[in-house]
Amino acid sequence: MQLSTKHLLGIKDLSPEDISLILDTATQFKEVLQRPVKKVPSLRDVTIVNLFYENSTRTRISFELAEKRLGADTINFSASASSVSKGETLLDTVNNILSMKVDMVVMRHSASGAPHFLAQHIPAAIVNAGDGINEHPTQALLDAFSIKEKTGSLEGKKIVLIGDIMHSRVALSNIYLLKKMGAEVMVAGPPTLIPKYIKEALDIKVEYNLKNALEWCDVANVLRIQLERQNQVLFSSLREYNLAYGVSKKLLDGLKKEIVIMHPGPINRGVEIDSDVADSKQSIILQQVENGVAVRMAVLYLLAGKRAI
Amino acid sequence: MRRLAHQLLENHLNLGNVVFIGLQPRGIQVSAKMVDMIRELCPNDPVHYGVLDITFYRDDVREELHLANKTDISFSIEGKIVILIDDVLYTGRTIRAALDALQDFGRPQKIELCVLVNRRFNRELPIQPDYCGKSIDTIISQKVKVEWDKEQVILY
Numbered sequence: 001m002q003l004s005t006k007h008l009l010g011i012k013d014l015s016p017e018d019i020s021l022i023l024d025t026a027t028q029f030k031e032v033l034q035r036p037v038k039k040v041p042s043l044r045d046v047t048i049v050n051l052f053y054e055n056s057t058r059t060r061i062s063f064e065l066a067e068k069r070l071g072a073d074t075i076n077f078s079a080s081a082s083s084v085s086k087g088e089t090l091l092d093t094v095n096n097i098l099s100m101k102v103d104m105v106v107m108r109h110s111a112s113g114a115p116h117f118l119a120q121h122i123p124a125a126i127v128n129a130g131d132g133i134n135e136h137p138t139q140a141l142l143d144a145f146s147i148k149e150k151t152g153s154l155e156g157k158k159i160v161l162i163g164d165i166m167h168s169r170v171a172l173s174n175i176y177l178l179k180k181m182g183a184e185v186m187v188a189g190p191p192t193l194i195p196k197y198i199k200e201a202l203d204i205k206v207e208y209n210l211k212n213a214l215e216w217c218d219v220a221n222v223l224r225i226q227l228e229r230q231n232q233v234l235f236s237s238l239r240e241y242n243l244a245y246g247v248s249k250k251l252l253d254g255l256k257k258e259i260v261i262m263h264p265g266p267i268n269r270g271v272e273i274d275s276d277v278a279d280s281k282q283s284i285i286l287q288q289v290e291n292g293v294a295v296r297m298a299v300l301y302l303l304a305g306k307r308a309i
Numbered sequence: 310m311r312r313l314a315h316q317l318l319e320n321h322l323n324l325g326n327v328v329f330i331g332l333q334p335r336g337i338q339v340s341a342k343m344v345d346m347i348r349e350l351c352p353n354d355p356v357h358y359g360v361l362d363i364t365f366y367r368d369d370v371r372e373e374l375h376l377a378n379k380t381d382i383s384f385s386i387e388g389k390i391v392i393l394i395d396d397v398l399y400t401g402r403t404i405r406a407a408l409d410a411l412q413d414f415g416r417p418q419k420i421e422l423c424v425l426v427n428r429r430f431n432r433e434l435p436i437q438p439d440y441c442g443k444s445i446d447t448i449i450s451q452k453v454k455v456e457w458d459k460e461q462v463i464l465y
Contacts, residue, residue, distance in 0.1 A: 002374045021376075028377035032365065037413035040365035070365075301365075305374035 003302050007119050007126040010135035011176040019181060023145050025298035026291070033069070033294055044071035046304050049097050051107040052129070053079040053090075053114075058265050058289055059129050059138070063106050066296035072304075075102065090114065091121055098124055104304065107131075125303045133167050133229065139264050140173035142295040144181065146288045147219055150260055155182040160213045162188045163223035163245065163272050166195055167230065170264045171223055175202055188213035189245055192234040210245050214255055221262040222247050222273045238271050248274045258282060265289065310339075313423060314346040316440050321390065324354040326418075328386055332395045332407055333362040333378035338457055339425050340394035357384050361393075366406035387415035396455050398424040401436035426453055 003018050011019075032040055048067050052060055060076075067074045077097070079085075084093060094105065104125045107115050112132030119126050130136040148154055159178055165171045165187045178185045179202070186205035187194055199206045207213040214220060225241065235241045247261065261273075261283040269275045278285060321327045329347075331340025337360055344358045359382035364375045393407055404422060411420065423440040428447050447453060 001376060025377060028362065028364075028379065031380055035413055036415060039413070041409070042365040042367075302374070 002305065006303070007115070007128075008137050008299055008303060009115050009119060009126065009128050011137045011140050011173045011180070012135065014137075014177075014180070016180045019141070019144070019177060022141055022295070022298050022302060023148060025302060026141075026145050026295045029297040029301070030291065030294040032297075039069045039071065041071040042301055043067070043304050046070075046104060047073040047075070047102045048104040048106060048300070049075045049077055049102045050129075051077045051094070051097075051105055051109075053084070053107070053109040054130065056108055056129070058292065059108065059136075062289070062292040063127075063129060063138075063296050065293050066300060067106075069293070070297055070300060072104075072300070090118065094118060094122055098122060104300065127299060127303065130169055132169065133172075134169055135173045135176075136169040136264075137173050137177075138292070138296055138299060139170050140177040141299070142288055142292045143170075143174055143221060143262060143264070144177055145291045145295050146262065146284055147260070149287070149291065150284055151218065154178065157183045157219060158186070158217045159183050159219045159221060160186040160188050160207070160217040161221050161223060162210065162213065162247065164193045164225050164230075165189055165198065165223070166193045166234075167226040168223045170221075174221060175204060179203070186213060186216060190235055190241070210247070211251060211254075214247075214251060214259060217259055219260040219262060220247065221264070223264065224266060224268055225271055238268075242271055242274075246270070246272060246274060247277050249276045249280070252277060252280075252282065260284060262288060310342060310425070310442065311346060313425075313440050313442055314343055314350065317343075317392065317423065318347065318350060321392075324351060324356060327390045327392060328357040328359065328384060328417075329392050329394060330382065330386075330411075331358070331360045332393060332403065333360055333364075333380070335397075335455070336393075336395035339396045339455075343394055343423070357389075359383065361407060361410055363403060363406040363410050366410045368402065368406070382414055385415055386411065386417045388418050391417040391420045392423055393420060394423045396424065397426045397428060397453050398422070398436070398438055398441070399428045399431065399453075401432050401434035404436050405434050425455060428453060 004015055005013050050063055064074055106127045106129050108129040109131050112134035114131050115126050115128040128137055144154060161171045161174060175185050186207055188207045188210060191208055261277060263273060263285045267278055329344050331337045344356060348356050362378040362380040364377040421439040424438045425442040427438050427441040427444045429444055430446060431449055
């Protein structure tokens with residue numbers, strides 16, 4: 001068995017079998033990460049470039065650790081400290097890097113579809129680490145892995161995505177993935193941050209009242225308010241957003257059951273989520289980060305195995 | 310198999326210092342059976358048993374994609390005598406990978422190899438078993454199959 005795609009551009013292109021394969025392989029890598037020597041030599045003949053056109057802490061460190069723990073050689077590239085500022089195009093930059101014998105590209109770009117464009121022009125395998133407001137597949141995979149680890153399975157689980165659905169690539173990847181794996185998905189947030197026809201287009205539930213959404217779900221994935229992508233005023237103030245849609249301890253204590261709280265990071269404490277919730281026992285935010293390395297190792301391992309010799 | 314178990318016990322009087330590790334996927338049945346026998350023979354001794362998957366240590370990752378199985382070694386192998394158990398020893402490459410993998414778990418005092426069937430020709434690495442159930446001479450085009458329900462080894 002192997003993946004049906006050569007690249008990981010988005011969850012949209014994956015089959016449920018692909019997703020299960022990645023999650024199962026990640027379980028084995030998670031065990032590797034508990035060993036005294038947290039490293040295997042599977043990809044020691046592979047060179048990977050991390051191409052980051054946008055800032056990142058978690059994803060970048062997580063990918064770099066995953067690559068190193070698979071024994072791969074890595075190069076880091078950030079647009080701000082490179083010839084991109086001299087006007088070099090994306091394709092030229094990548095072709096120059098590839099001519100130095102690089103096998104895989106991990107990329108993040110602020111333009112939606114940038115990795116899809118690249119996939120049509122270069123031979124190397126591409127892993128999308130977030131493109132604009134489109135997809136962030138490895139985040140969705142690690143979210144699914146964490147839900148599975150915490151609750152046992154994805155099938156039939158009720159999962160709500162809260163907040164800035166409009167600008168969130170995490171939300172879109174999560175919706176595709178959870179639907180494919182048989183979970184029930186709801187999005188919740190202010191109407192200005194939820195795309196108008198999302199209910200019909202993606203066949204999911206929409207809720208504008210936070211309390212109702214939390215009452216319905218088993219797992220709540222709280223998303224960051226992406227001020228850098230909002231070029232118009234979509235809510236009056238952060239304080240008002242917090243009052244209406246911030247997940248607070250009081251709100252969670254009022255529910256009939258204990259739900260699982262997730263957040264892809266970085267957290268805006270006191271905006272979409274309160275500090276005491278983010279640091280509570282219900283929250284698996286740091287487990288998500290831990291699982292990220294194992295999931296990314298699985299993705300890189302499975303894609304590298306597809307490469308022809 | 311019973312003879313192998315007795316041989317293992319003869320050479321290792323103190324089981325507290327010995328760990329048994331079966332190799333995924335096909336060494337599991339042999340090793341589980343062997344460990345059961347040893348537990349039966351020495352009911353009062355602690356018998357440490359783990360399973361090891363060597364997929365990530367293979368030298369042919371890029372030629373064909375292999376999927377990993379579970380690794381479960383819930384004890385330290387530091388300073389212990391490790392007995393690797395597999396069904397068939399052929400090219401020796403699996404054992405090479407297993408030796409690499411074991412290094413990542415610690416530094417054992419000694420590693421020994423116990424196999425059910427030893428295919429004597431076509432070895433590609435200098436690896437020989439310390440205990441072996443049966444030695445057979447085969448050529449590359451022949452296949453060796455261990456059938457458990459009939460408890461026999463078949464040559465094709």
